[in-house]
Amino acid sequence: MYQLKNIFATWRGIIGVGAFIGIFAPLLQKWGNPGNMGICVACFERDIAGAIGLHRAEVVQYMRPEIIGFVLGSLIAAYIFKEFRPRAGSAPIVRFVLGAFAMIGALVFLGCPWRALLRFSAGDGNAIFGLLGLIAGIWIGTRFLKSGYNLGRTEKTYTSVGWLLPLTMLGFFILMLIFPQIQGEAKSGILFYSVKGPGSMHAPLIVSLLLGLCIGFIAQRSRFCTMGAFRDLILFRQAHLFSGLAALALFAFLTNLIVGQFHPGFASQPVAHTMSLWNFGGMVLAGQAFCLAGGCPGRQLFLAGEGDGDAAVFVLGMIVGAGFSHNFGMASSPKGVGPHGIAAVIIGLLVCLFIGFTMRKK
Amino acid sequence: MTTTVDARGFSCPQPVLMTLDEIKKADKGEIVILVDTDTSKENVSRAATSQGWQVKDVLEEGGRYRIIISKE
Numbered sequence: 001m002y003q004l005k006n007i008f009a010t011w012r013g014i015i016g017v018g019a020f021i022g023i024f025a026p027l028l029q030k031w032g033n034p035g036n037m038g039i040c041v042a043c044f045e046r047d048i049a050g051a052i053g054l055h056r057a058e059v060v061q062y063m064r065p066e067i068i069g070f071v072l073g074s075l076i077a078a079y080i081f082k083e084f085r086p087r088a089g090s091a092p093i094v095r096f097v098l099g100a101f102a103m104i105g106a107l108v109f110l111g112c113p114w115r116a117l118l119r120f121s122a123g124d125g126n127a128i129f130g131l132l133g134l135i136a137g138i139w140i141g142t143r144f145l146k147s148g149y150n151l152g153r154t155e156k157t158y159t160s161v162g163w164l165l166p167l168t169m170l171g172f173f174i175l176m177l178i179f180p181q182i183q184g185e186a187k188s189g190i191l192f193y194s195v196k197g198p199g200s201m202h203a204p205l206i207v208s209l210l211l212g213l214c215i216g217f218i219a220q221r222s223r224f225c226t227m228g229a230f231r232d233l234i235l236f237r238q239a240h241l242f243s244g245l246a247a248l249a250l251f252a253f254l255t256n257l258i259v260g261q262f263h264p265g266f267a268s269q270p271v272a273h274t275m276s277l278w279n280f281g282g283m284v285l286a287g288q289a290f291c292l293a294g295g296c297p298g299r300q301l302f303l304a305g306e307g308d309g310d311a312a313v314f315v316l317g318m319i320v321g322a323g324f325s326h327n328f329g330m331a332s333s334p335k336g337v338g339p340h341g342i343a344a345v346i347i348g349l350l351v352c353l354f355i356g357f358t359m360r361k362k
Numbered sequence: 363m364t365t366t367v368d369a370r371g372f373s374c375p376q377p378v379l380m381t382l383d384e385i386k387k388a389d390k391g392e393i394v395i396l397v398d399t400d401t402s403k404e405n406v407s408r409a410a411t412s413q414g415w416q417v418k419d420v421l422e423e424g425g426r427y428r429i430i431i432s433k434e
Contacts, residue, residue: 009404083400085425090371145375153371156398156425223401228374235375236382238412294373308373 006081008221011243017222018244022251024211025118028066030259031207034198035270036122039066039215040115041297042106042286043271045315046322046331047199048172051191054323057331058186059197063176065205067301068169069212074220074305075166076213081221086162088309091151094355095293095310099317100324101348102289102297107322107331108282108341109133110272112297113226113290116283117245119272121252123264126272126279133280137287138230144292144356145235151294151359154310162307165315176205198271220306225299227290273336278345282332285348292355367395369402370426377402378409381431385413392418392432403427 007013025038037043043060050061078084106112109130111119116134119127179189186195194200202208218224222244229245232238256262266274273279290296293314295303300318303311325331330344367384369377377397384393393415395406407417410431421428 006400006404081400085399087371087398090373145379150372150376154373155371223404231375236378236409236412238409240408294375303373 006221008218009223011240014222014224014240014244015247017218017224018247019251020218021114021215021224022121022248023255024215025114026122026252026255026259026261028203028208028211029261031203032201033203033208034201036119036124036261037111037115037198037271038118040111040118041067041070041301042103042112042318042322043110043115043198045297045318046103046107046325049319049322050199050326051193052172053190053192054320055326056192057326058199059194060199060326061192061194062199062202063172063191064202065173065176065209066212066215068173069209069214070216070219070298070301071166071169071305073213073216074302075216077217077220078306083220084162084307086157086159086307086309087154088157088161089155090153090310091359092310092313094151094359095314096317096320097351098289098293098355099300099314100321101351102286102293102314103318103321104325104330104344104348105137105282105285105287105289106297107325108337108345109279109286110332112286114248114296114298117226117249118252119269121249122256123262124269124272125264125266126269126274126276129276129279130283133283134287135230136280137284137289138227138291139234140284140352141288141291141356142231142234144360145231148360149292149356150361151310154308157309159307161309164309165304165312173209216302216305219298220302223299224302225296227287227296228299230287231291271334273332273334275332275336278332278337278342281345282341285345285352288349288352288356292352364392364394367393369406370396370398372402373399374402374405378405381406381409382413385410385415390433392430395429395431396426397429398426403429407431
């Protein structure tokens with residue numbers, strides 16, 4: 001009988017990867033990253049959007065090396081294990097729009113699914129509403145999947161197509177070296193750097209980059225995905241990916257406890273607001289968009305690293321979505337939702353429903 | 363009789379959904395599933411096993427996989 005050869009794709013493998021992220025994300029926070037934001041794919045892509053000036057929210061501008069590491073780590077793993085498969089052509093415009101609205105929803109809650117788990121494991125009760133919203137959004141997505149929704153087949157394509165997002169990330173990293181952060185300065189060459197707020201808080205560049213590379217590598221091997229975790233549980237009653245997510249939450253909780261970062265409560269949690277309905281609503285939108293696009297924001301980065309040009313378009317959609325989000329007052333702040341955040345969530349949900357209902361094949 | 367599910371070009375969960383549809387229809391026998399990523403190969407194999415089917419063989423053909431599952 002055929003046996004799986006990839007040890008990371010086993011139960012132990014996926015749990016090990018979840019545990020690794022669960023331990024090192026809170027440590028990244030200890031080493032300088034913002035509160036309960038050791039790793040947040042949405043927030044960090046938003047910071048990258050700020051660093052290149054797509055939005056001018058001064059407190060969230062930094063070229064996050066973790067994101068660069070995720071893509072390049074996945075690329076390295078894909079090449080070593082001969083899994084680099086350049087492919088594209090499965091409804092890229094839809095993926096771009098889903099990426100943009102996923103980001104808009106995530107920034108109403110203030111975090112991607114990874115950060116929702118990290119916030120929860122550090123005692124932030126508001127994250128419970130975000131996680132419930134995420135599950136609700138994914139549940140809606142699974143109804144569409146069950147009724148025949150899909151974005152169509154990808155085509156095998158030129159190797160260079162698969163290289164474009166990794167090269168973009170490499171370019172971002174080179175920009176960081178050419179225009180390094182100058183203490184107390186809001187700009188270095190063409191790059192923006194926050195001097196206060198979450199964007200000014202970061203672990204040392206080399207630590208962030210190396211951990212990003214490690215996580216990118218093992219996540220590519222294990223197919224770690226927080227959206228897939230709930231989706232597979234709902235669709236197939238299958239807990240494989242979920243066990244990785246549970247390990248992340250458990251180990252993050254233990255690490256937070258050990259390093260003194262566990263502070264249970266609802267009020268005054270770092271980079272969070274207490275408007276429960278919109279913590280929920282923002283993540284219903286994000287969860288549905290992730291489900292319709294086939295992966296959480298982290299997974300989209302890992303897929304892009306292994307040559308998936310459509311996942312790369314989703315990533316670009318998220319980065320551009322962050323620009324819209326802050327430029328149009330749709331992103332939340334610790335004070336609460338932005339002036340147009342609620343309208344954005346409603347419009348986003350309608351767009352997702354439109355996509356879900358109209359792209360079904362039976 | 364062997365049925366073939368062509369899930370090439372689809373990313374998960376489509377290959378798994380397509381396989382499970384066929385498993386429901388077939389009840390027993392042999393099914394061949396064509397996929398083109400390692401993730402789909404692993405997911406389809408895992409889903410088939412969880413349904414009490416056996417993964418008899420996985421053949422690689424130019425970066426694509428032919429997964430043969432069966433149930434007596």
